[in-house]
Amino acid sequence: MIALPLIPSLTELRRRRDAAPLPTRSDDGKIDNFAQSLREYMEPLVNLDGEVTCPLRDGAQGRVLRMEDVPLLPGTPIETPIYAPHSLVFPVPVCLSRELYIRGSLTIAGGSMLRAALIEGEASLGERTSVLRWIHATGNLEAGPESQLFGRASAAGAITLRHGCTFERVQAQAVYFGTQGKLAYENSPVWPGSSLVDLRLGRVRSNGDFYLRDSDAFQGDIVAIGCVRIEDNVLVIGSVKARTNVEIGSGTHLEGTIVSRGRTTIGARCYVKGPVLSEHEITIGPGTQIGTPACPTTVSAPHIRVAPGAVVCGAVWARESGQVTP
Amino acid sequence: MLVDLFTVVIILICVYTFRHYVFTISRVFGRQRQPYSDVECADWPKITILIAAHNEEAVISDCIRALLEVDYPHDKLKIVPVNDRSTDRTGEIIDDWVARYPGRIHPFHRTGGKPGKAAALRDAMTFVEGSFFLVFDADYIPGRALIRELVSPFFDPEVGSVMGRVVPINVGKKLITRLLDLERSGGYQVDQQARMNLGLVPQYGGTVGGVRVSALEEIKGWTENTLAEDTDLTVRLLLAGWKTVYVNRAECYEEVPERWPVRVRQIMRWAKGHNQVMVRYSSALLRSRNLSFGERIDGALLLGVYAMAPVLLLGWLIAIALFYTGIEAWGGLAVLALAAFTTLGNFAAFYEIAAATRLDNSRERICLLPLTLLGFTVSVVSVSHAAWSQIWDSLRGAELNWQKTERTRVAPVALGR
Numbered sequence: 001m002i003a004l005p006l007i008p009s010l011t012e013l014r015r016r017r018d019a020a021p022l023p024t025r026s027d028d029g030k031i032d033n034f035a036q037s038l039r040e041y042m043e044p045l046v047n048l049d050g051e052v053t054c055p056l057r058d059g060a061q062g063r064v065l066r067m068e069d070v071p072l073l074p075g076t077p078i079e080t081p082i083y084a085p086h087s088l089v090f091p092v093p094v095c096l097s098r099e100l101y102i103r104g105s106l107t108i109a110g111g112s113m114l115r116a117a118l119i120e121g122e123a124s125l126g127e128r129t130s131v132l133r134w135i136h137a138t139g140n141l142e143a144g145p146e147s148q149l150f151g152r153a154s155a156a157g158a159i160t161l162r163h164g165c166t167f168e169r170v171q172a173q174a175v176y177f178g179t180q181g182k183l184a185y186e187n188s189p190v191w192p193g194s195s196l197v198d199l200r201l202g203r204v205r206s207n208g209d210f211y212l213r214d215s216d217a218f219q220g221d222i223v224a225i226g227c228v229r230i231e232d233n234v235l236v237i238g239s240v241k242a243r244t245n246v247e248i249g250s251g252t253h254l255e256g257t258i259v260s261r262g263r264t265t266i267g268a269r270c271y272v273k274g275p276v277l278s279e280h281e282i283t284i285g286p287g288t289q290i291g292t293p294a295c296p297t298t299v300s301a302p303h304i305r306v307a308p309g310a311v312v313c314g315a316v317w318a319r320e321s322g323q324v325t326p
Numbered sequence: 327m328l329v330d331l332f333t334v335v336i337i338l339i340c341v342y343t344f345r346h347y348v349f350t351i352s353r354v355f356g357r358q359r360q361p362y363s364d365v366e367c368a369d370w371p372k373i374t375i376l377i378a379a380h381n382e383e384a385v386i387s388d389c390i391r392a393l394l395e396v397d398y399p400h401d402k403l404k405i406v407p408v409n410d411r412s413t414d415r416t417g418e419i420i421d422d423w424v425a426r427y428p429g430r431i432h433p434f435h436r437t438g439g440k441p442g443k444a445a446a447l448r449d450a451m452t453f454v455e456g457s458f459f460l461v462f463d464a465d466y467i468p469g470r471a472l473i474r475e476l477v478s479p480f481f482d483p484e485v486g487s488v489m490g491r492v493v494p495i496n497v498g499k500k501l502i503t504r505l506l507d508l509e510r511s512g513g514y515q516v517d518q519q520a521r522m523n524l525g526l527v528p529q530y531g532g533t534v535g536g537v538r539v540s541a542l543e544e545i546k547g548w549t550e551n552t553l554a555e556d557t558d559l560t561v562r563l564l565l566a567g568w569k570t571v572y573v574n575r576a577e578c579y580e581e582v583p584e585r586w587p588v589r590v591r592q593i594m595r596w597a598k599g600h601n602q603v604m605v606r607y608s609s610a611l612l613r614s615r616n617l618s619f620g621e622r623i624d625g626a627l628l629l630g631v632y633a634m635a636p637v638l639l640l641g642w643l644i645a646i647a648l649f650y651t652g653i654e655a656w657g658g659l660a661v662l663a664l665a666a667f668t669t670l671g672n673f674a675a676f677y678e679i680a681a682a683t684r685l686d687n688s689r690e691r692i693c694l695l696p697l698t699l700l701g702f703t704v705s706v707v708s709v710s711h712a713a714w715s716q717i718w719d720s721l722r723g724a725e726l727n728w729q730k731t732e733r734t735r736v737a738p739v740a741l742g743r
Binding site for chain 1: 359361362364365366367368369469471472481482483484493494495496497498501504507511540567575577578579615616686688689690691693694695696697
């Protein structure tokens with residue numbers, strides 16, 4: 001009777017059903033891993049000679065789609081994995097509930113729904129297009145107004161998210177919000193050299209708030225138990241950490257990272273080297289640039305609001321909601 | 327007097343019980359803080375990786391091979407195996423890897439100096455380039471993304487050290503390895519992450535972790551005469567206004583002891599080291615104005631965790647004494663109270679393990695939970711013995727001796743990655 005509660009333990013000891021080491025992360029976390037997996041998944045379709053359909057490794061019946069086969073009836077559902085050896089234009093809204101692989105460019109009408117797509121070229125999504133899982137373009141990617149990009153959206157070139165777009169994880173050489181503009185800086189305007197963290201600039205630690213006024217200049221890292229407020233046209237060479245909020249005024253250059261446990265607000269026409277990390281929300285003003293093509297960076301928070309005209313070079317990761325404000 | 331002492335014991339047990347329950351609830355239901363895990367693109371800084379190796383011929387190759395394959399800019403990564411007075415083929419194996427990968431591996435063959443990992447790391451600091459260094463024990467096998475995951479928190483200028491999660495690789499070998507696997511799960515998946523969630527004091531563990539060079543310089547480097555250089559560092563950094571961050575996703579395989587005597591020696595070393603740090607810094611920790619109230623209390627409780635084993639044993643003895651002396655108002659209640667807290671109350675630690683296995687999506691290994699009582703008993707006795715012998719040694723003025731943990735791997739491991 002006493003040993004009764006030990007029976008499951010002794011059984012597991014004997015049978016060893018769960019005695020392997022816990023799996024640890026073995027991938028490198030790159031955003032285009034999904035794209036590579038899809039190429040491998042679609043290989044049977046790519047290698048088809050003359051046929052239009054063939055079974056894929058999970059049993060799904062994949063299909064080769066040519067321009068002449070594109071549906072013209074709005075809302076037509078396509079429920080098979082699709083491979084297109086050339087560019088495709090969907091002139092009416094479609095609903096693609098399986099993977100799409102195009103060896104060319106993609107233009108898709110507004111109101112469409114894509115599950116997952118790999119485009120070996122340029123991708124242009126009409127307004128109010130929804131991507132459910134991921135999309136990757138080896139060229140540029142443009143999402144029309146009010147589009148919803150769930151999951152991951154990445155491009156080897158640039159991504160443009162028009163006003164009203166919502167997103168989660170976006171990554172490209174340059175992610176333009178609202179309109180595709182010109183980058184203000186191809187390289188860091190103040191410190192194009194090696195990583196600033198390697199320089200050991202020293203740090204200032206404040207047990208309360210920290211405040212920099214208009215047109216101040218500051219060199220060093222800032223750590224504040226309260227909030228950090230930096231006014232307009234300030235130059236900071238160093239990183240900023242606040243246990244509550246960070247507020248950056250307009251026209252400020254910050255050659256370092258911003259980390260906050262509260263909210264981060266970056267004004268208009270700022271430059272921030274990055275990364276920018278917040279545990280609540282990041283708001284980015286119009287005309288602000290974060291990162292450069294020479295030194296891409298990461299912006300991450302549960303909620304991210306970006307005004308039209310801002311640009312981030314690198315990755316933007318909104319864990320709960322990201323939006324291009326109207 | 328006995329009753330007062332017993333009351334103190336009960337209160338202490340209740341405090342730790344409450345602490346572990348809070349941690350478990352935070353881990354299972356609370357908001358999880360992993361603020362640095364999304365850093366994908368960045369201007370990655372230069373780092374140095376130190377591999378502490380004393381007679382590690384069985385395992386060092388796996389570690390070096392894995393580090394050569396990590397996804398981190400090669401021109402910003404320097405690998406320094408620290409061959410600390412090895413008498414086996416460790417030095418020869420390292421030199422072989424250097425010959426195959428010139429320019430990427432820079433060995434430090436330490437032939438003299440004070441024994442011990444802390445002293446070896448101190449000497450190895452002259453080889454560190456860049457603003458950060460990571461430390462791995464030679465039996466660790468890092469994954470491709472691990473280095474970036476460990477370096478990401480250092481973009482936060484308040485972070486002085488970083489700790490990842492260790493996962494036993496030799497789980498299935500014996501009962502002891504399975505029990506230690508559960509214990510590690512509870513300790514990292516729940517305890518460390520909960521402290522991260524609650525803004526308390528995650529601990530730098532001395533391996534699968536990193537330190538900011540400027541922070542280390544600010545606190546005057548490693549403390550040599552310590553058995554727990556990791557705990558010592560955590561506390562000194564904290565007192566100087568630097569934080570330690572725990573990164574749950576930064577997982578790395580390690581080898582846990584496969585024999586009970588090895589486990590006993592290991593935990594006795596940890597206990598002595600912890601107790602040393604507790605005696606040195608508890609007062610400063612509790613009085614520090616740089617820390618929040620929660621950090622001060624949790625920091626002190628963290629330092630006292632190994633002292634609780636002898637306190638628990640003392641409590642049992644007192645309970646029995648109270649029972650047989652028939653002291654009123656306690657008496658039999660004393661034994662009952664202590665038994666209850668020791669099982670149900672102190673079961674909080676087992677509750678952490680149970681929560682950890684659920685979070686790890688493990689299935690059948692949770693069935694081994696009752697058997698962790700065996701490990702717990704061994705730990706209580708070993709840690710208590712360590713505490714008493716430490717008190718006795720300090721009265722005699724004896725020096726602390728660092729003992730290496732025995733390795734059992736005989737050939738490089740195939741992970742199938």
